[in-house]
Every structure is written in C-alpha cells, then in structure tokens.
Amino acid sequence: MRILHFADLHLDSAFVWSGAYGDAGGRRRQALRGVLLGIAKLAREQNVDALFCGGDFYEHDRVTPDTAAFLQRTFADLAPIPVFIAPGNHDYYSPVSVYATCEWSDNVHIFRENRLRAAPLADGLTLWGAAHCAPASTGDFLSGFRAEGSGTHIALFHGAERSWFSEQGGGKEPHAAFDADSIRPAGLSHAFLGHYHRPKDAETHTYPGNPDPLQFGEDQTNGLLRGAVIATINSDGSVQRERHSVAVTQVHDLTLDVTSLASQQDVRDKLTGVVKGFTGVARLTVSGDLEPSLDLPEAVLRDLLRDFDAVRIDTGGLRQGYDLDAIRQEQTVKGEFVRDVEAAHLSTEEERRILITGLRALDGRDDLDVI
C-alpha cells in the first residue's frame, strides 16, 4: 500500500509575514494552489493508492468559495484515488466549513468527528482518522483509544507530539497534544500527522512539514525535505518513506553588508549581485557599518528589490559608521549630544537611529529618515 501524505498547506492564508500586499499576496495564494496541483500530479505519477491530508489544508477564516470549488475539482480529477482528510485546528470541521458544504466526489473521505473513526483502506489495513471540530481545545485523540479489529491499523490526524513541541519555536500551540509513546499501545502501527511545520520521520509517526514556505527561515530539519511524503505501508505496519519537495514559492534570506559602501551606486552594485537569479519572497538583512556620508533610505533598497513579490527588510544588524570615539571627546554640542544619547541606555537600534539622525542634522544633511 503506497500513500501520499501531506499537511499544513494553509490555502488562502495571509502573507503578512512576508510583507506582501496587493497583487503580491494574491500571487502567493495562487502559488499555494499550485502546490496542491503538484501534490495531485505527484500522486498520479507515483501511482499511490491513497492521498492523506493531515489537516490545516486551508484557513477557515479566510477560505473563499472559489478555493472550495478548486478543491472539489482537484480531488474529483484525482478519482479513483481515494482522498482522506483529517481537518485540523485551522480548517476545523463545522456545519459551515468547506468540508461540510462542498459536494465532494465519491473518492473523498473526510473525517468529521473529534474521535478516531475507522475507514477501510485495503484488506487487512484500516485507517483511523479524526477531525478538529473547533479552532482550539481539541484533546488527545489517542487518549483512551484502542484500535479494534484484526489486521494493521494506522492513523491520520492533526496533533502536536509533546516531546517535540519545544523545538517548534514561537507561535505554535499544542493542539490535540499526544505522546508518541501512546501510538503503539493504541494498537496503531503508524500515525500520519499534521500541525508541526518542521518535518519529522519518526519510527511511529510522520510529520511531512508544510509543503510551501509559510515563514522566513524555514529550512530542512535533520536533512528532511518539507512537503509530500510517499509512504509504503507494509502488512506488518512498518513504513518506508520518500520525501518530495512540491514547493512553488521561493523564500530567500538575503544579507547585504554595507560596510565601506560609500554611495548608493555601491549599494546598488553589491545588492544586484546578492539578489541575482532570485524571485519570490525575500528577507533582506542589512548589516555592517553604515558610512556616515551614505544616504540609504529604505525606499532605495525596496526599489532595488522590486522584482520580488514581497520583501521584508531587517536592519537589526546595521551599525552606524561614525567615529564615535572621536566625536565623543569633542567639547562641542555634537560631542555632548553623542555622550547624552549613549548615556540614555536606549535600545541599540534606537540609539543608532538617534545618533545618525542627530549627527546628520549637525552635518547639515537632510536625509534624516535613517534606515
């Protein structure tokens, strides 16, 4: 039995994190649809026996009727490959959810209860699935559960494995939290999961990871690709997995060191080399010593990055380029100003901005919007 498992596609999510707005956000959402089409294509190419979705397929608060129609068509086109969906906390099942209101083709099976229910996959192989029926407060699906019947049992649901929660970073809530150790005692050979965006291939469970980037800084974890997992389920319940990248969106973390750059032309030349060949979404981290004479407003950088769909600029690593040691010793207003600012114990970023702004003003400059 070969299945394709994916989760956490988050169709119709907002790309605020990327700084996208206007048409750019729309293009990124369209790209997410492209990811699903890629998954469907992969399922056909790999001739899988079933397609699993481990929840957070879309975002309930944002999903559009058009997206619902798109899903319906995509899965209908996938027939006769059966599609099993276990709704998560972002796409929880409710009477007004897409899952309940869309007319799905016969090959689509949606788990609609917040307890594990059986669905036959093949002779001797049973799939147990459950749904989040609310955006929060969903409990452990495995608590008190015991798979019934003969043969091999596997599970599909959206939940947070407790031992790995601490490594997920901020912003993750422990929805439907469970212990990996409770999978086998529940009579399950393997659990195909969703929720954690970082991929994981454990002995008893699999997190495929988000198939398309949803944040800057997402990278491979333990050398695992994020995206789709082709799993072969053996009759004894063991699983062999292959990972495939299906991402459409390119997310880049770029760095620009402005040290020794004395003019906007210098910046342009250097940045052109940095971004060459990249598209999609970018986060530019500007670092180094900013030459006092260099006028570098954020608008200039954005103009140089205009070919990206969305850009975020981080100047946290930028340092001002004034020789403060010398200025600090001046018995002038300028020296006094520097001493006062430094003595005010401001945040590094704020101190940098105020120092540059004040020194530029004293230098008679008008480029006072400091990057």
Place this chain on the structure above:
Amino acid sequence: MYFNKIGALAFGPLQGATLELAPGMNVIYGPNEAGKSSWHAALYAGLCGIRRAQGNSKDVRDFTERHKPWDGGHWEVNAVITLADGRSVELGHNLVNRYSSVRDTNLAGRDYANEIMFEGAPDGSRWLGLNRRTFLSTACVRQADILGILESPAMLQNDMQRAAATAGADSTAAAALQRLDNYRREVVGTSRAPTKPLRQSADEERRTRSALEYARAKRAQYLERREQIDQLEREAQDFQNEAAAMQAVIVETDAQKAQERFWRIKELDSRFPEGTPHPSPERDQRASQVEAALRVWGSLSELVEPSGPSVEEITRLIENSERQLAAKHAAVAEREADEAKRRSLRTTELSSLFPDGPPRTSTAEEQLAEQARAALRSFEALSPPPELAGESAEAIEAELAEFDARVRATRSTGAGRRLLLLILSGIAVTVGVAVALTWPDLLIVGAGIIAIGAIGIVSHHAARPRAQDQLVLDTSRRTIEQRLNARIEQEHRYQDDLRQRDAVLARLFEVAEECGQSVPDQQSAIRILNDWLQARSARLREYERLSSLWDELQGLLGGRLPSDIETAARHVEEEATRLIASADENLLAAARAENVAREQLSRLEERAGKQRIERELQRAERSSADKRFQEDSDKVDAARDGLRAAGEAIDAHADDYDDLATALSDWLQRRTQSIAEAQELTELWDERQQLLGKQSLEDAENEVERLQQEVQLHRLQVGVDALTKASAQQPTLDDLNALKEKQSQAKSNQDEAHGELAEFARTMPSVPDAEEALANTERIREHLANLDSTLERTIGFLESAQERVHRDVAPILRRTVLEWLPHVTGGRYIDCRVNPESLAVDLAGGDKRWHNAALLSRGTAEQVYLLLRLALAQHLTREEPCPLILDDAVAACDARRKQAVLDTLLAISESESVQVILFTHEEDVRGWARNRLAHPDHLLKELDQAPTVT
C-alpha cells in the same frame, strides 16, 4: 602642541620641501603663487592625514584634486610636532596608498597610530581633542572669516554657535534643530495635520482596518447564507426522502393490487378449463307472457262490493234539507219586512218634531246661573264683624314715648353729678399732696385733704349706673312694645273683614242686574236671583225630554236619512215577498209557527251547510267506490284471461285460476334459474377478460414479479422507518404529486439561494487581501511613528546638549575676552558678557553701556573675533594648546588695525604658549615681523617666488 616642521615630500607643487617652524609666532611670507596655500594644506595633511575608507567623500575628492601632484605619482607629507608633555612625534602620510605612520622621535620610534585613529587613519589633531574634520575650522582663521564678520555682524554669533556645535566643521546646533524640526513637520507631520504623512498613514490604516472588518463581516454573512442554504437543502432532501418513501408505499400498494389481480385471474381461469363459456339462453316470448300474466295476477287486490245508502238516497236527503231552510228564510224575511215598515213610520213621526235640528241650551245662561248661585252662597256665608275693644294703638304709642323721656331725664342728671364729684375729689387729692410736700408741718392737714379726695373718688365709683337697673328698664319697655304690636295687628284684621263684606254685596247686586231687572235693595236682589234660578230649572227639564226623543230618532236613523230608511223598508218587503213566493207553503206555515229569529236562522243555515257538505262527500265516496268496484271486476277478468292464454302457451291447464297461476310460476322459476346460471358464467368470463386486458396470463405474472422487485428496491433506498411512517399515512398518487410539487419548490428555492450566494461570493472581498493591506499600512504608520519618535528624541537630546555646551562655553569666552579686551581696545572696553543661549557677545566701557561686539568698529570687532576664536580653540582643545593658523587673516585691515591685531597675536602667543602661524603676502606684515619677531621663539619665513623650499 606646536609644529616643529612640515615635510612636503610630494605635495602639490612642493617636492622634497621642508618648512621649519618656531613654537611661538610664525609669519610665513610669500607673494602670490609662492606656495602658501600648499604649505597650509601640507600643514593640515601632515597633522591629520586623510581618511582611509572605501570610496571617497567629496571633501577627500576635492582635497586630492587640489593637492595631489600633477604627475599623479608619489604624494606624501610628514610633520614633526611637539606635544605639551614634551613628546616629539613625527607623522608621515603616504596619501596615495593612505598609509600613515606616527612615531615618537625620542622613544625609539614608538608608534602612536592606534592612539589617534579617526575614520580609519591616524589623525594628529586627536591629541587636541579635534579630528581632521574639525581641526581646520577650529585652528584656522581665514581672511574670509574676518571679512565675513565685518560684512555681516550676525556671522560672529553664528561662528560662535557653529564652533560650539561642531567645532566649526558643520552646521550650528540651532540650524540642525531647525532642520530636524522642518523634516519632522514635512516628512512626518502631526496626527492633526490632514495633509501630512503621519495623519494620512493613520487615516489609511483606519481605512484598511475598516476594510478588513468589512471583509470579515461579509465573510460571516456568507457563512450565514451558506447555513441557510444548508437548511434549504435539508428541507429539499426531507421532501425528497418523504416522496421516495411515499413512492415506495404506492409501488408496494400497486404490487399488492397486481398480485391480487393475478390471483383473481388465475382463480377465474380455473373455472373455464375449456376456454370461452357457451352463450347463455335467450329470453323468449312465452317467458315474458307467463311473467306478465303472473305479475298481473299477483297484483290483483281483493274484490269487495260497496255498502250503505246509494247515491240517489243521499241526493234526496240533501234536497229536503234545502227546502226546509228556504221556508224558514221566507218566514224570517216576512217578519223583518214588517219591522222595517214600522221603523220607517216612527222615523217620519220623530223627524217632524225637530225641523230645526236637535234641542239646544244657552252657555251664557248656564254661566249666569253659576254666578247667581255663587253670589247667593257668598251672601249666605257672610257674618257681621265683631267691634274692637281696649286701648287704641295711638294711646299705646304715646305711653311708650313718655316712658323713654323719663328714662333719658334720669340718666342725664346722675352723670353730671358724678362728674362734678370726680373733679372735686381730684382737686382735693392734688391740694392735699401739695400741702404735705410744701409744708411738712401741715402734713396731717394734707393727709386729711387727700383722704377727702379719695372718698370722693370712691363715691364716684359707687354712684355709677348698675346693670340690674338697666335690665328692669329694658323689660318694661319691651312689654309696652308688645302691646303696641298686638293692637296694630288686631286693627288690620278688622279692616280686612269690612272690605270683604262690601265686595260680596256688590257682587250680589251686579249678578241680579245681569238677570235683567233693576235692583232696589238687598232683599230684592236675593228674590230676583232665586226666581231666575227656578225658571231656569223648568227650561232644563223640557230640554231633557226633547233630547230623549232626538236620541230615539238618531237611533232609528243610524246615520242615514229618513228617506233611506223608507227605501230600505221597501226593499226588505220585496225580498220577503220573493222568498215567500218560492217557499213550500206547508213548510212556510210550519216555519211561521216556529217563529224562528234571524239569529236562529243563521245557526240553522250553518248547520245545514255542514250537513250538506258531509252528504255530498258521502255521495262522492259512494260514487267512487261504485266505480272502483267495476274496474277491479274488469281487471280480474283480464287477469284470468291472461292466465288462461299463458297456460295455453306453455301447455298448462287447471280448473282453478290459483292452481293455474302456481303452475305458471313453477315453470317460470325453472326457466329463470337456467338463464341465471348461464349469465354468471358469462360475467366471470368477462371479469377475467377485463382483468387481463391486453395482457396474457404470463404478462400479468411478470408484472407482479417486476413490481415486487421494484418494491424491494424502494425498500432498500428508503429504509424501514421512513417506509413505516409513510405507510401509516396511506398516501395516494395525489399526495405524492403534491409532495413532489413541494420538493420541486424547495429545490427551486435552493437553486435560487445558490445563485444569490454565488453572486454574493463574487463580490465578497478577500479577507487575506484586507489583512495584508492592513499590515502594510500598519508598517508604514509604524515606520512614521518610529521616525517621529526618533526625530523627537533627537531634537530633545540636541536641545539639551546645545543648552549645556552654550552654558559651559559662555563663561570661557567671557573670561578670555575680558583678559585681553582692555589691552586690545586701549582701555575703551573693559567688560564683556556672553549670552549662554545664543552666544551673543556684548561689550561695555567705563560707562557700563552694553554694545553688540559685532557692531563695534571694524578694528575692535576683528580683535574681539580673534580673541573669541582663541578662546574657543582653547576650550575645544582642552589640555593641549591648539596652534592658531591664520591665512591672510589681516589682509583686509588697515595699517593701524593690522598692527594692533599682529601685536595681539604676538602677545597671545607669548602669554598663552600658543603657536601662531600666519600666512601672508603683505609687505607691511613682513615688516612688522622683521621688527617684532625674534628667533628662536618666533620666526619670519619668507617664501621664494618658486614653490620650492629646502
């Protein structure tokens, strides 16, 4: 710090040249193009070097362009300086590759480069607390600076501020603050300025936030509508399920009927193993004849002959009764004719008595009679009035007047005497008191007189009128008044009686005279009235008799005329004559003897009428009975003929008609049973054919099987519960059609709602789009807010720094100026003040009047400016004295002022240990130097025309 020498290895036009300098005042003289500017720049470059960083700033580019040797190759300068602590340091700068060295010339070449780094390269001015950006503006005084002060007095203050702010290198703090403020106002603005970015970004953020709320609200509406559609879908599905269940029930019913039909067909088919039955026998004429004969025979009633009086007998009885009644009518009419004739005669008689109509009486006479009787009754009721006795009213009134007069006289006399007594008593008391007081020896006499007076006063009090006396007087007077009132009333009553009697007598005479006679006296009047009343009584009696006859006449007439009475009597007589003539004589005689009254005759007529009706009914019934009897007899005969004929038709014979009828009936019964049996078979065959229709038996069986399969299918689709529920309703096809109509309507509603929802969804804004737009506007607003905060805080820091620096600089400037001011102004100005806010400098002489230093005479202003620059340089360079470099600084001064400035500079140099380096092309300055500068502390260096100095 001071320069020992400058080495221009390759610098501008200078190649391998060295300029030695003294620690005091140095005058570097040279004509134009002698290389003064190059040495000036070499001095700066030798001390400060140039910055070592990627890319060149405009300053560096300008410097390079002006001072790099034209051959473009080597460019190098060095300087040897001595610091205040005695260290001698050589600074070497390769300006091409920007390599610098800073070594102590005395301590085995100790490298000080790291100690004085600035912008990537060693900078000797750092020992002064300056840097290569501020050194020139602090240490160097150019000719243009002094000219600027002279041409624009405000420049002095501006220079001071700039020096205080940036050591003269850049802007003043005030200008920086103004720039920050302008930038903040224009690029950020306030939240109250609608055209400025901060407000606009806030507005835009609000707009996008509203757009997001709108998008979310629309989405909520969409979900709500979606839910309503689900409800419609459920309703439609319910209808569909119900219809399916109903359809299943109906199919099941059809299947049941088909099964029963099939079974019936099979049952009927078993009755006809040989196929179509024989035709049933036809009814023939004999059966009809027998049946008709038996029907007629059976319908006969019993033949009964009528009894009682015959029709003729009854007719005779009616005619006798009518003749007797006619005789009685004639007798009564005869008697009534006699009566009518008598009344006619009496009427004529009485009518003759009243030719003028009915008897009448006089109303006036009646009224007069009533008046006469009233006058007589009043007169008879009169009695003579009693005579008045006792005192008259006048006498009693006189008695009352006399009583009042007596009382008044008594009261007047008593009051006068008491008043006199009171006065005399008062006088006595007064006199007694006066005597006792005037003459103490006559106290007893006085007391006696007072006692007499007191007695008089007491007597006056005792003599006043008493209440009981007044009560007696009042009672006596009221008694007299009561007597007077009673007498007056008695006299009034007597007068009324007299007036009434006179009126009665006057009325008696008046009525008597109306009776038509003169009345001489009271008795005559009474007699006249009595006689008139008797005559009146006689006339009334006659009137009553005539009235009785009149009433009789009116009774006879009864509202008719006498001629009518007569005519009526004649008609009655004629009628009586007619009746008598037609009556039977014997019966008439008997009727006359009976003397029957009209009322009796009426009752007889009524009774005879009823009797006649009864007899006529009796006669009619008898006549009908006779007719029916005859008809029944005819029917019996005909029925017997029919039985006989029918019997002959079927060859049945009997002597008795009843037996014949029985024989016929038996024959008919046998015949009918045979026909019925054949008919039943035919009907069963017809039923079979009808049930089959155009089907064969096999077709019917197949249909049953098909319907049963359909039932099973429906049962599977519908479910047992729904089927049970639907079965309980026993639905019909009409019910099913009605339900399907509801289902169709629900589906239509659902489709319509789907269409509306699709249209709604088409215009529904995207929530993530709105979220991203809001995030973007928030980012812009946050950026502006941060910028605003940064600018605001920068302004705060800068204002604070400016205030403190100015406050520190101001006393230093004042102290320096004060130290030199009397000397450089020849004692004209002795005091100085510096505004700590604006660094404005004012001077005052002995008169203590303050003057703006920039507005003083050119010479004074120049001197003061130099002093201020010196003071600022000393302040800005702290412990290390800063060399003062003047570039043609005195070129604009006249000879006298020039000398004064040079003297001052020399004095400063000597007293403050400040190295002064003055570049000049002026001969008089060279002359001054030759005269005033002595080696080794001071130096005059004269440059050649050619810029090569060794």
